[in-house]
Amino acid sequence: MANILAIDDDAAILRLIKKMLEMKNHTVTTIQDIKDITIAEINKHHLLLLDVMMPGEDGFDICTKIRPLIHIPIIFMTAKSDESSIIKGLSIGGDDYIIKPFSIHEVNARIEAHLRREARPKREAASAFIDNNIFIDLEAKKVIFQGQEITLTKIQYKICELLALHKGKVFSKEGIYEAVYSMDSDSQISTVVEHIRVIRKKFAQYNLSPINTVWGVGYIWE
Protein backbone atom coordinates (compact mmCIF):
# COMPACT_ATOMS: atom_id res chain seq x y z
CA MET A 1 0.00 0.00 0.00
CA ALA A 2 1.76 3.03 -1.27
CA ASN A 3 1.21 6.68 -2.04
CA ILE A 4 1.38 6.94 -5.78
CA LEU A 5 1.48 10.12 -7.79
CA ALA A 6 0.23 10.13 -11.37
CA ILE A 7 0.81 13.04 -13.74
CA ASP A 8 -1.02 13.06 -17.04
CA ASP A 9 -2.84 15.74 -18.98
CA ASP A 10 -5.71 13.37 -19.75
CA ALA A 11 -8.20 13.36 -16.92
CA ALA A 12 -9.83 10.15 -18.18
CA ILE A 13 -6.60 8.21 -17.94
CA LEU A 14 -5.94 9.63 -14.51
CA ARG A 15 -9.36 8.43 -13.38
CA LEU A 16 -8.66 4.96 -14.76
CA ILE A 17 -5.26 4.73 -13.09
CA LYS A 18 -6.63 6.03 -9.84
CA LYS A 19 -9.50 3.59 -9.80
CA MET A 20 -7.28 0.70 -10.74
CA LEU A 21 -4.61 1.38 -8.15
CA GLU A 22 -7.06 2.16 -5.41
CA MET A 23 -8.51 -1.29 -5.95
CA LYS A 24 -5.08 -2.54 -4.96
CA ASN A 25 -5.30 -0.45 -1.81
CA HIS A 26 -2.86 2.21 -2.93
CA THR A 27 -3.44 5.87 -2.31
CA VAL A 28 -3.34 7.80 -5.54
CA THR A 29 -2.83 11.50 -6.14
CA THR A 30 -3.51 12.72 -9.64
CA ILE A 31 -2.16 15.88 -11.16
CA GLN A 32 -2.74 17.32 -14.61
CA ASP A 33 -0.07 19.97 -14.50
CA ILE A 34 3.37 19.61 -12.97
CA LYS A 35 3.13 23.20 -11.81
CA ASP A 36 0.50 22.17 -9.30
CA ILE A 37 2.99 20.35 -7.13
CA THR A 38 6.31 20.99 -5.43
CA ILE A 39 9.40 18.83 -5.30
CA ALA A 40 8.92 18.27 -1.61
CA GLU A 41 5.38 17.06 -2.22
CA ILE A 42 6.48 14.68 -4.96
CA ASN A 43 9.04 13.16 -2.64
CA LYS A 44 6.32 12.44 -0.12
CA HIS A 45 4.98 9.78 -2.48
CA HIS A 46 6.47 6.36 -3.08
CA LEU A 47 6.29 6.23 -6.83
CA LEU A 48 5.67 8.57 -9.74
CA LEU A 49 3.76 7.65 -12.89
CA LEU A 50 4.57 10.17 -15.56
CA ASP A 51 2.97 10.67 -18.93
CA VAL A 52 5.31 11.71 -21.73
CA MET A 53 3.20 13.52 -24.26
CA MET A 54 1.73 16.52 -22.56
CA PRO A 55 1.17 20.06 -23.78
CA GLY A 56 3.94 22.44 -22.80
CA GLU A 57 6.56 20.60 -20.84
CA ASP A 58 6.56 16.93 -21.72
CA GLY A 59 7.36 14.07 -19.37
CA PHE A 60 10.95 13.73 -20.54
CA ASP A 61 11.63 17.40 -19.86
CA ILE A 62 10.05 17.11 -16.44
CA CYS A 63 12.07 14.02 -15.60
CA THR A 64 15.33 15.58 -16.67
CA LYS A 65 14.58 18.58 -14.54
CA ILE A 66 13.40 16.92 -11.37
CA ARG A 67 15.36 13.66 -11.32
CA PRO A 68 18.29 15.04 -9.33
CA LEU A 69 15.90 16.08 -6.59
CA ILE A 70 13.49 13.16 -6.66
CA HIS A 71 14.32 9.98 -4.86
CA ILE A 72 11.33 7.85 -5.75
CA PRO A 73 11.01 5.59 -8.79
CA ILE A 74 9.75 7.30 -11.93
CA ILE A 75 7.75 5.20 -14.37
CA PHE A 76 6.89 6.59 -17.76
CA MET A 77 3.50 5.70 -19.18
CA THR A 78 3.09 6.62 -22.77
CA ALA A 79 1.88 5.67 -26.21
CA LYS A 80 5.33 6.41 -27.63
CA SER A 81 6.44 2.85 -28.23
CA ASP A 82 9.43 3.32 -30.50
CA GLU A 83 12.74 2.02 -29.28
CA SER A 84 14.50 5.37 -29.21
CA SER A 85 11.83 6.83 -26.93
CA ILE A 86 12.13 3.89 -24.55
CA ILE A 87 15.87 4.28 -24.46
CA LYS A 88 15.62 8.00 -23.97
CA GLY A 89 13.18 7.60 -21.12
CA LEU A 90 15.38 5.11 -19.33
CA SER A 91 18.50 7.14 -20.00
CA ILE A 92 17.31 10.40 -18.54
CA GLY A 93 16.45 8.84 -15.22
CA GLY A 94 13.28 6.86 -15.71
CA ASP A 95 13.13 3.58 -13.82
CA ASP A 96 10.64 1.89 -16.08
CA TYR A 97 8.68 2.47 -19.24
CA ILE A 98 5.16 1.24 -19.80
CA ILE A 99 3.52 1.49 -23.18
CA LYS A 100 -0.10 2.50 -23.63
CA PRO A 101 -2.49 0.88 -24.03
CA PHE A 102 -1.34 -1.10 -21.08
CA SER A 103 -2.53 -4.17 -19.27
CA ILE A 104 -3.83 -3.22 -15.89
CA HIS A 105 -2.30 -6.34 -14.44
CA GLU A 106 1.13 -5.69 -15.88
CA VAL A 107 1.12 -2.11 -14.69
CA ASN A 108 0.23 -3.33 -11.28
CA ALA A 109 2.89 -6.02 -11.31
CA ARG A 110 5.53 -3.50 -12.34
CA ILE A 111 4.47 -1.05 -9.68
CA GLU A 112 4.58 -3.80 -7.08
CA ALA A 113 8.06 -4.79 -8.25
CA HIS A 114 9.31 -1.22 -7.90
CA LEU A 115 7.76 -0.74 -4.49
CA ARG A 116 9.16 -4.06 -3.31
CA ARG A 117 12.55 -3.00 -4.49
CA GLU A 118 12.39 0.30 -2.65
CA ALA A 119 11.56 -1.60 0.49
CA ARG A 120 14.37 -4.07 -0.08
CA PRO A 121 16.98 -3.36 2.54
CA LYS A 122 20.26 -2.33 1.10
CA ARG A 123 22.54 -4.91 2.60
CA GLU A 124 26.05 -3.79 3.30
CA ALA A 125 27.35 -4.50 -0.13
CA ALA A 126 30.75 -6.07 -0.34
CA SER A 127 31.35 -3.63 -3.10
CA ALA A 128 29.66 -0.46 -4.03
CA PHE A 129 30.05 1.00 -7.44
CA ILE A 130 30.17 4.67 -7.94
CA ASP A 131 29.22 6.19 -11.28
CA ASN A 132 29.13 2.70 -12.83
CA ASN A 133 32.80 3.27 -13.07
CA ILE A 134 34.76 3.20 -9.89
CA PHE A 135 34.30 0.25 -7.57
CA ILE A 136 34.75 0.55 -3.88
CA ASP A 137 35.29 -2.75 -2.15
CA LEU A 138 34.08 -2.07 1.35
CA GLU A 139 35.32 -5.38 2.67
CA ALA A 140 38.78 -5.25 1.21
CA LYS A 141 38.89 -1.48 1.66
CA LYS A 142 40.07 -1.02 -1.85
CA VAL A 143 39.24 1.25 -4.72
CA ILE A 144 39.17 -0.42 -8.10
CA PHE A 145 39.01 1.18 -11.51
CA GLN A 146 38.69 -0.97 -14.61
CA GLY A 147 39.81 -4.03 -12.71
CA GLN A 148 42.91 -2.33 -11.41
CA GLU A 149 43.39 -1.33 -7.84
CA ILE A 150 44.17 2.26 -7.10
CA THR A 151 46.38 1.80 -4.08
CA LEU A 152 45.44 4.09 -1.28
CA THR A 153 46.66 4.27 2.26
CA LYS A 154 44.24 3.81 5.13
CA ILE A 155 43.37 7.43 5.65
CA GLN A 156 43.23 8.08 1.94
CA TYR A 157 40.83 5.19 1.51
CA LYS A 158 38.65 6.37 4.36
CA ILE A 159 38.33 9.82 2.85
CA CYS A 160 37.45 8.32 -0.53
CA GLU A 161 34.89 6.01 0.98
CA LEU A 162 33.27 8.84 2.87
CA LEU A 163 33.04 11.10 -0.15
CA ALA A 164 32.18 8.41 -2.69
CA LEU A 165 29.41 6.82 -0.66
CA HIS A 166 27.88 10.24 -0.24
CA LYS A 167 28.53 11.51 -3.70
CA GLY A 168 26.87 14.81 -4.40
CA LYS A 169 27.20 15.92 -0.82
CA VAL A 170 29.71 18.54 0.19
CA PHE A 171 31.97 17.79 3.13
CA SER A 172 33.88 20.50 4.91
CA LYS A 173 37.47 19.85 5.85
CA GLU A 174 36.35 19.74 9.44
CA GLY A 175 33.62 17.25 8.58
CA ILE A 176 36.07 15.00 6.80
CA TYR A 177 38.48 15.24 9.68
CA GLU A 178 35.88 14.28 12.22
CA ALA A 179 34.59 11.42 10.13
CA VAL A 180 37.98 9.93 9.42
CA TYR A 181 39.94 10.57 12.59
CA SER A 182 39.30 9.29 16.08
CA MET A 183 38.10 11.69 18.74
CA ASP A 184 41.30 12.09 20.59
CA SER A 185 43.54 12.79 17.65
CA ASP A 186 44.39 16.41 17.17
CA SER A 187 46.06 17.11 13.92
CA GLN A 188 45.56 20.26 12.00
CA ILE A 189 42.85 20.57 9.44
CA SER A 190 45.42 21.17 6.77
CA THR A 191 46.39 17.51 6.80
CA VAL A 192 43.05 16.86 5.16
CA VAL A 193 44.05 19.18 2.36
CA GLU A 194 47.25 17.29 1.89
CA HIS A 195 45.47 13.94 1.79
CA ILE A 196 43.07 15.25 -0.79
CA ARG A 197 46.00 16.33 -2.89
CA VAL A 198 47.63 12.91 -2.81
CA ILE A 199 44.34 11.15 -3.52
CA ARG A 200 43.72 13.38 -6.52
CA LYS A 201 47.21 12.70 -7.77
CA LYS A 202 46.64 8.97 -7.61
CA PHE A 203 43.33 9.19 -9.40
CA ALA A 204 44.82 11.49 -12.00
CA GLN A 205 47.04 8.64 -13.15
CA TYR A 206 43.87 7.06 -14.49
CA ASN A 207 42.53 10.33 -15.85
CA LEU A 208 40.01 10.43 -13.05
CA SER A 209 39.18 13.53 -11.06
CA PRO A 210 36.16 12.66 -8.98
CA ILE A 211 36.84 15.06 -6.14
CA ASN A 212 35.86 18.64 -6.74
CA THR A 213 36.41 21.70 -4.61
CA VAL A 214 33.46 23.77 -3.45
CA TRP A 215 34.94 27.10 -2.65
CA GLY A 216 34.68 28.23 0.91
CA VAL A 217 32.77 25.06 1.76
CA GLY A 218 34.70 21.87 1.20
CA TYR A 219 35.05 18.91 -1.11
CA ILE A 220 32.54 16.89 -3.07
CA TRP A 221 32.61 13.64 -5.02
CA GLU A 222 30.68 13.89 -8.24
Place this chain on the structure above:
Amino acid sequence: MANILAIDDDAAILRLIKKMLEMKNHTVTTIQDIKDITIAEINKHHLLLLDVMMPGEDGFDICTKIRPLIHIPIIFMTAKSDESSIIKGLSIGGDDYIIKPFSIHEVNARIEAHLRREARPKREAASAFIDNNIFIDLEAKKVIFQGQEITLTKIQYKICELLALHKGKVFSKEGIYEAVYSMDSDSQISTVVEHIRVIRKKFAQYNLSPINTVWGVGYIWE
Protein backbone atom coordinates in the same frame (compact mmCIF):
# COMPACT_ATOMS: atom_id res chain seq x y z
CA MET B 1 30.85 -0.64 -15.54
CA ALA B 2 29.33 -3.39 -13.54
CA ASN B 3 29.80 -7.07 -12.84
CA ILE B 4 26.89 -8.76 -14.50
CA LEU B 5 25.91 -12.40 -14.12
CA ALA B 6 23.96 -14.10 -16.90
CA ILE B 7 22.35 -17.51 -16.47
CA ASP B 8 20.97 -19.30 -19.51
CA ASP B 9 21.13 -22.86 -20.74
CA ASP B 10 21.87 -21.74 -24.28
CA ALA B 11 25.58 -21.14 -24.73
CA ALA B 12 25.02 -19.17 -27.92
CA ILE B 13 22.80 -16.65 -26.21
CA LEU B 14 25.26 -16.34 -23.37
CA ARG B 15 28.02 -15.58 -25.84
CA LEU B 16 25.87 -12.92 -27.48
CA ILE B 17 24.97 -11.28 -24.18
CA LYS B 18 28.55 -11.40 -23.01
CA LYS B 19 29.87 -9.85 -26.17
CA MET B 20 27.22 -7.18 -26.18
CA LEU B 21 27.67 -6.12 -22.57
CA GLU B 22 31.43 -6.24 -22.71
CA MET B 23 31.22 -3.74 -25.51
CA LYS B 24 29.59 -1.50 -22.96
CA ASN B 25 32.54 -2.10 -20.67
CA HIS B 26 30.71 -4.35 -18.25
CA THR B 27 32.29 -7.45 -16.83
CA VAL B 28 30.14 -10.47 -17.60
CA THR B 29 30.10 -13.87 -15.98
CA THR B 30 28.09 -16.52 -17.76
CA ILE B 31 26.69 -19.66 -16.21
CA GLN B 32 24.71 -22.46 -17.81
CA ASP B 33 23.63 -24.17 -14.65
CA ILE B 34 22.61 -22.47 -11.42
CA LYS B 35 24.33 -25.25 -9.56
CA ASP B 36 27.68 -23.93 -10.71
CA ILE B 37 27.45 -20.88 -8.49
CA THR B 38 26.79 -20.09 -4.84
CA ILE B 39 24.54 -17.45 -3.36
CA ALA B 40 27.54 -15.56 -2.05
CA GLU B 41 29.07 -15.50 -5.49
CA ILE B 42 25.88 -14.23 -7.05
CA ASN B 43 25.77 -11.42 -4.55
CA LYS B 44 29.21 -10.31 -5.60
CA HIS B 45 27.71 -9.19 -8.90
CA HIS B 46 25.70 -6.09 -9.48
CA LEU B 47 22.93 -7.51 -11.60
CA LEU B 48 21.53 -10.88 -12.62
CA LEU B 49 20.16 -11.71 -16.05
CA LEU B 50 18.09 -14.84 -15.76
CA ASP B 51 16.60 -17.00 -18.48
CA VAL B 52 13.24 -18.52 -17.74
CA MET B 53 12.96 -21.61 -19.88
CA MET B 54 15.70 -23.96 -18.82
CA PRO B 55 15.73 -27.72 -18.38
CA GLY B 56 15.27 -28.85 -14.83
CA GLU B 57 14.81 -25.84 -12.59
CA ASP B 58 13.45 -22.94 -14.62
CA GLY B 59 14.19 -19.26 -14.02
CA PHE B 60 11.02 -18.67 -12.07
CA ASP B 61 11.82 -21.50 -9.68
CA ILE B 62 15.33 -20.24 -9.24
CA CYS B 63 14.16 -16.70 -8.59
CA THR B 64 11.59 -17.79 -6.05
CA LYS B 65 14.21 -19.78 -4.25
CA ILE B 66 17.08 -17.31 -4.20
CA ARG B 67 15.28 -13.98 -4.09
CA PRO B 68 15.27 -13.66 -0.31
CA LEU B 69 19.01 -14.22 -0.29
CA ILE B 70 19.93 -12.11 -3.30
CA HIS B 71 20.24 -8.38 -3.01
CA ILE B 72 20.97 -7.47 -6.59
CA PRO B 73 18.41 -6.70 -9.29
CA ILE B 74 17.13 -9.73 -11.18
CA ILE B 75 16.11 -9.25 -14.79
CA PHE B 76 14.33 -12.02 -16.63
CA MET B 77 15.21 -12.48 -20.28
CA THR B 78 12.89 -14.83 -22.04
CA ALA B 79 10.86 -15.60 -25.11
CA LYS B 80 7.78 -16.11 -22.97
CA SER B 81 5.94 -12.95 -23.89
CA ASP B 82 2.45 -13.69 -22.59
CA GLU B 83 1.09 -11.34 -20.01
CA SER B 84 0.67 -13.94 -17.31
CA SER B 85 4.35 -14.87 -17.53
CA ILE B 86 5.42 -11.24 -17.27
CA ILE B 87 3.21 -10.77 -14.26
CA LYS B 88 4.45 -13.95 -12.67
CA GLY B 89 8.08 -12.96 -13.20
CA LEU B 90 7.58 -9.57 -11.64
CA SER B 91 5.49 -10.99 -8.82
CA ILE B 92 7.97 -13.55 -7.63
CA GLY B 93 10.73 -11.03 -7.21
CA GLY B 94 11.99 -10.11 -10.65
CA ASP B 95 12.87 -6.48 -11.10
CA ASP B 96 12.38 -6.37 -14.82
CA TYR B 97 11.30 -8.55 -17.70
CA ILE B 98 12.85 -8.39 -21.15
CA ILE B 99 11.34 -10.31 -24.01
CA LYS B 100 13.46 -12.15 -26.56
CA PRO B 101 14.33 -11.30 -29.21
CA PHE B 102 15.51 -8.11 -27.62
CA SER B 103 16.98 -4.85 -28.80
CA ILE B 104 20.57 -4.58 -27.68
CA HIS B 105 20.08 -0.91 -26.99
CA GLU B 106 16.99 -1.37 -24.92
CA VAL B 107 18.60 -4.11 -22.86
CA ASN B 108 21.51 -1.85 -22.23
CA ALA B 109 19.31 1.10 -21.32
CA ARG B 110 17.38 -1.06 -18.88
CA ILE B 111 20.54 -2.40 -17.30
CA GLU B 112 21.91 1.10 -16.95
CA ALA B 113 18.66 2.23 -15.35
CA HIS B 114 18.85 -0.57 -12.80
CA LEU B 115 22.48 0.07 -12.00
CA ARG B 116 21.87 3.77 -11.67
CA ARG B 117 19.06 3.05 -9.29
CA GLU B 118 21.23 0.86 -7.12
CA ALA B 119 23.71 3.69 -6.92
CA ARG B 120 21.01 6.20 -6.07
CA PRO B 121 21.50 7.31 -2.52
CA LYS B 122 18.46 6.89 -0.33
CA ARG B 123 17.99 10.41 0.84
CA GLU B 124 15.42 12.24 2.82
CA ALA B 125 13.22 14.48 0.79
CA ALA B 126 15.44 17.39 -0.09
CA SER B 127 14.06 20.67 1.04
CA ALA B 128 13.89 22.26 -2.33
CA PHE B 129 11.37 24.30 -4.18
CA ILE B 130 10.64 25.37 -7.68
CA ASP B 131 10.19 28.77 -9.09
CA ASN B 132 10.16 29.70 -12.74
CA ASN B 133 11.50 26.23 -13.41
CA ILE B 134 14.42 27.08 -11.19
CA PHE B 135 15.11 24.63 -8.40
CA ILE B 136 16.74 25.74 -5.24
CA ASP B 137 18.15 22.92 -3.18
CA LEU B 138 18.38 24.24 0.33
CA GLU B 139 20.41 21.28 1.54
CA ALA B 140 22.99 21.20 -1.18
CA LYS B 141 22.87 24.96 -1.42
CA LYS B 142 22.62 24.77 -5.14
CA VAL B 143 20.54 26.36 -7.85
CA ILE B 144 19.51 23.99 -10.58
CA PHE B 145 17.88 24.80 -13.89
CA GLN B 146 16.80 22.01 -16.24
CA GLY B 147 18.95 19.51 -14.43
CA GLN B 148 22.01 21.70 -14.69
CA GLU B 149 23.58 23.50 -11.81
CA ILE B 150 23.99 27.22 -12.11
CA THR B 151 27.20 27.63 -10.21
CA LEU B 152 27.05 30.41 -7.71
CA THR B 153 29.51 31.49 -5.08
CA LYS B 154 28.54 31.42 -1.43
CA ILE B 155 27.34 35.00 -1.23
CA GLN B 156 25.64 34.82 -4.59
CA TYR B 157 23.74 31.74 -3.51
CA LYS B 158 22.70 33.32 -0.24
CA ILE B 159 21.27 36.32 -2.02
CA CYS B 160 19.37 34.10 -4.43
CA GLU B 161 18.00 31.98 -1.63
CA LEU B 162 16.84 35.04 0.26
CA LEU B 163 15.10 36.58 -2.71
CA ALA B 164 13.65 33.37 -4.12
CA LEU B 165 12.36 32.16 -0.77
CA HIS B 166 10.46 35.40 -0.46
CA LYS B 167 9.51 35.89 -4.04
CA GLY B 168 7.25 38.85 -4.57
CA LYS B 169 8.81 40.69 -1.69
CA VAL B 170 11.13 43.61 -2.29
CA PHE B 171 14.42 43.68 -0.43
CA SER B 172 16.43 46.83 -0.04
CA LYS B 173 20.15 46.66 -0.58
CA GLU B 174 20.57 47.24 3.13
CA GLY B 175 18.19 44.40 3.90
CA ILE B 176 20.07 42.03 1.64
CA TYR B 177 23.35 43.07 3.12
CA GLU B 178 22.20 42.46 6.67
CA ALA B 179 20.67 39.11 5.81
CA VAL B 180 23.67 37.79 3.96
CA TYR B 181 26.64 39.22 5.82
CA SER B 182 27.75 38.58 9.35
CA MET B 183 27.38 41.33 11.93
CA ASP B 184 30.96 42.36 12.10
CA SER B 185 31.62 42.68 8.41
CA ASP B 186 31.55 46.20 7.07
CA SER B 187 31.62 46.41 3.34
CA GLN B 188 29.89 49.05 1.35
CA ILE B 189 26.34 48.59 0.24
CA SER B 190 27.40 48.83 -3.37
CA THR B 191 28.90 45.34 -3.22
CA VAL B 192 25.36 44.06 -3.13
CA VAL B 193 24.70 45.78 -6.44
CA GLU B 194 27.74 44.11 -7.91
CA HIS B 195 26.66 40.70 -6.67
CA ILE B 196 23.23 41.19 -8.18
CA ARG B 197 24.86 42.03 -11.46
CA VAL B 198 26.94 38.87 -11.52
CA ILE B 199 24.00 36.73 -10.48
CA ARG B 200 21.90 38.19 -13.26
CA LYS B 201 24.69 37.56 -15.72
CA LYS B 202 24.88 33.91 -14.73
CA PHE B 203 21.13 33.45 -15.02
CA ALA B 204 21.10 35.27 -18.34
CA GLN B 205 23.17 32.46 -19.83
CA TYR B 206 20.04 30.36 -19.47
CA ASN B 207 17.74 33.15 -20.65
CA LEU B 208 16.53 33.63 -17.12
CA SER B 209 16.02 36.97 -15.43
CA PRO B 210 14.23 36.30 -12.17
CA ILE B 211 15.60 39.33 -10.32
CA ASN B 212 13.94 42.63 -11.07
CA THR B 213 14.78 46.10 -9.89
CA VAL B 214 12.24 48.16 -7.98
CA TRP B 215 13.35 51.70 -8.40
CA GLY B 216 14.26 53.50 -5.25
CA VAL B 217 13.40 50.45 -3.17
CA GLY B 218 15.47 47.39 -3.97
CA TYR B 219 15.32 44.03 -5.69
CA ILE B 220 12.59 41.47 -6.08
CA TRP B 221 12.44 37.87 -7.29
CA GLU B 222 9.43 37.20 -9.48
Place this chain on the structure above:
DNA sequence: TTCAATGTTGATAGAGTCTTGATGTTTTAT
Protein backbone atom coordinates in the same frame (compact mmCIF):
# COMPACT_ATOMS: atom_id res chain seq x y z
C1' DT C 1 66.54 -1.48 16.21
C1' DT C 2 66.37 -0.06 11.66
C1' DC C 3 64.35 1.15 7.55
C1' DA C 4 60.65 2.26 4.67
C1' DA C 5 56.11 3.81 4.32
C1' DT C 6 52.84 6.89 5.87
C1' DG C 7 51.23 11.02 8.21
C1' DT C 8 51.80 15.92 9.65
C1' DT C 9 53.21 20.58 9.46
C1' DG C 10 54.28 25.22 7.94
C1' DA C 11 55.74 28.20 4.24
C1' DT C 12 54.59 29.86 -0.10
C1' DA C 13 52.54 30.08 -4.54
C1' DG C 14 48.27 30.04 -6.84
C1' DA C 15 43.42 30.39 -7.81
C1' DG C 16 39.01 32.04 -6.83
C1' DT C 17 36.19 35.49 -4.76
C1' DC C 18 34.95 39.94 -2.98
C1' DT C 19 35.22 44.84 -2.82
C1' DT C 20 35.89 49.30 -4.47
C1' DG C 21 35.76 53.46 -7.17
C1' DA C 22 35.36 55.38 -11.63
C1' DT C 23 32.24 55.75 -15.27
C1' DG C 24 28.09 55.03 -18.07
C1' DT C 25 23.10 54.43 -18.28
C1' DT C 26 18.35 54.74 -16.97
C1' DT C 27 14.69 56.69 -14.32
C1' DT C 28 12.43 60.36 -11.81
C1' DA C 29 11.29 65.02 -10.65
C1' DT C 30 11.23 69.80 -11.72
Place this chain on the structure above:
DNA sequence: ATAAAACATCAAGACTCTATCAACATTGAA
Protein backbone atom coordinates in the same frame (compact mmCIF):
# COMPACT_ATOMS: atom_id res chain seq x y z
C1' DA D 1 14.53 69.38 -21.47
C1' DT D 2 17.53 69.10 -17.85
C1' DA D 3 19.48 67.88 -13.59
C1' DA D 4 19.65 64.87 -9.88
C1' DA D 5 19.28 60.43 -8.12
C1' DA D 6 19.45 55.61 -8.47
C1' DC D 7 21.14 51.81 -10.68
C1' DA D 8 24.41 49.08 -13.96
C1' DT D 9 28.83 48.02 -15.68
C1' DC D 10 33.61 47.26 -15.63
C1' DA D 11 38.35 46.61 -14.37
C1' DA D 12 41.77 46.68 -10.83
C1' DG D 13 43.43 44.98 -6.83
C1' DA D 14 42.55 43.46 -2.07
C1' DC D 15 41.42 39.61 0.16
C1' DT D 16 40.52 34.77 1.28
C1' DC D 17 40.77 30.11 0.64
C1' DT D 18 43.16 26.21 -1.64
C1' DA D 19 47.11 23.62 -3.73
C1' DT D 20 51.63 22.40 -3.60
C1' DC D 21 55.97 21.18 -1.85
C1' DA D 22 59.60 19.94 1.12
C1' DA D 23 61.00 18.94 5.62
C1' DC D 24 60.06 16.60 9.62
C1' DA D 25 57.52 13.18 12.71
C1' DT D 26 55.38 8.94 13.38
C1' DT D 27 54.20 4.33 12.62
C1' DG D 28 54.71 -0.42 11.42
C1' DA D 29 57.09 -4.33 9.60
C1' DA D 30 61.26 -7.00 9.11
